[in-house]
Amino acid sequence: AQSVAQPEDQVNVAEGNPLTVKCTYSVSGNPYLFWYVQYPNRGLQFLLKYITGDNLVKGSYGFEAEFNKSQTSFHLKKPSALVSDSALYFCAVRDAGNTPLVFGKGTRLSVIA
Amino acid sequence: DVKVTQSSRYLVKRTGEKVFLECVQDMDHENMFWYRQDPGLGLRLIYFSYDVKMKEKGDIPEGYSVSREKKERFSLILESASTNQTSMYLCASSLWQGSNQPQHFGDGTRLSIL
Numbered sequence: 001a002q003s004v005a006q007p008e009d010q011v012n013v014a015e016g017n018p019l020t021v022k023c024t025y026s027v028s029g030n031p032y033l034f035w036y037v038q039y040p041n042r043g044l045q046f047l048l049k050y051i052t053g054d055n056l057v058k059g060s061y062g063f064e065a066e067f068n069k070s071q072t073s074f075h076l077k078k079p080s081a082l083v084s085d086s087a088l089y090f091c092a093v094r095d096a097g098n099t100p101l102v103f104g105k106g107t108r109l110s111v112i113a
Numbered sequence: 114d115v116k117v118t119q120s121s122r123y124l125v126k127r128t129g130e131k132v133f134l135e136c137v138q139d140m141d142h143e144n145m146f147w148y149r150q151d152p153g154l155g156l157r158l159i160y161f162s163y164d165v166k167m168k169e170k171g172d173i174p175e176g177y178s179v180s181r182e183k184k185e186r187f188s189l190i191l192e193s194a195s196t197n198q199t200s201m202y203l204c205a206s207s208l209w210q211g212s213n214q215p216q217h218f219g220d221g222t223r224l225s226i227l
Contacts, residue, residue, distance in 0.1 A: 009153075034215055043117070043203055043218035044156075051213040090155065098163065098209055100146055100171065101216055105155035 002027045004093050006104035013081045014112055021076040021107045023091030031093050033074040034101060035065055038088040050074060061085070081111045116140070117219035119204050125225045132191040134222050136204030143209035145187035146216060147171075147179065150201040162187055163209065194226045 003026045013019045025031055032051055036044040048059025055067045065076045076089060088108050092101040120135035138145065144163055148156040148171075158171030160179040168179050176198060180188045187206075191198055201223050205216040 032213060036218075041122075041220075041223075043220045044205075046215040046217065049213065049215055098144070100144075100158050100161050102158075103148075103156040105153065 002093050002095055002099075002102045004091050004102055004104035006089075006091055006107045008107050009105075010108045010110065012110045012112060015083055016080050019078050019081040019085070019109065019111070021089050021091075021109060023074045023076065023104060024072050025074060025091070025093045026072065027093055027095040029095040031072075031074075031095065033065075033067065034092040035059065035063070035074075035076050036090045036092065036103075037061075038090065038106075040087075044090060047076070081109075083111050083113050085109060086111045117204055117206055117217050119202075119219040119222050121222050122220065123223050123225075125227060126191075126194050127227055128194060128196060130191075130194050132194050132224070132226075134189040134191075134202055134204075134224070136187045136189070136219060137185050138187075138206040138217070139185065140206065140217075141184065142206035142217075143184070144207045144216075145181065146205040146207075147177075147187065147189045148203045148205065149173070150203055150221070156203065159189065196226050198224065199226045200224060 005024045034049045035047040038044045050057045050067045058064045091104045117138045146161040147159040162181045178190045203221045204219045207216045208214045
């Protein structure tokens, strides 16, 4: 069975500092990994995905994520955080095939001015 | 851009009522999904559908049913609403074409059962 863990419920970072939101996964085959962001009272917005190839994936709004197969991790990163990045972030995974995404419980990011 | 539209942003219903949540997507996606989102529990899959008139149970289907009579529309039905079904409900859609397709979400329906 597929699963995703986001070990931190909350991440606080100062504006201008780098941010990392952690995600680890478990799948039986090759992982297909996704990050989403949710602003208050909105649905989830797709940020980026890892399918294959380069371990560093670039996405929307300056976010990137690093795939590490040996550590089964897919951490979300941004070099310089903005207050407007404050939101709820979800990591998701599926293995090969047309199956629904499995989501982590989410990490709330607060960027403080 | 893909647009997934949920018919109501906020809905208040009473215990025992039959409740319909509607979702429409405009990108000819084969797959459609219903999740509920609760604090500390993340997103949990209720039902999904790969095609018209097809449905599959997700992780928490009890107390819910779905209908997909047209490709663009996927309805979630609470047969007899209960207070523990108070939640945020999110609809999503995606292309059938395999593992690399993201799911696209609507803005959600915040449902309160009194």
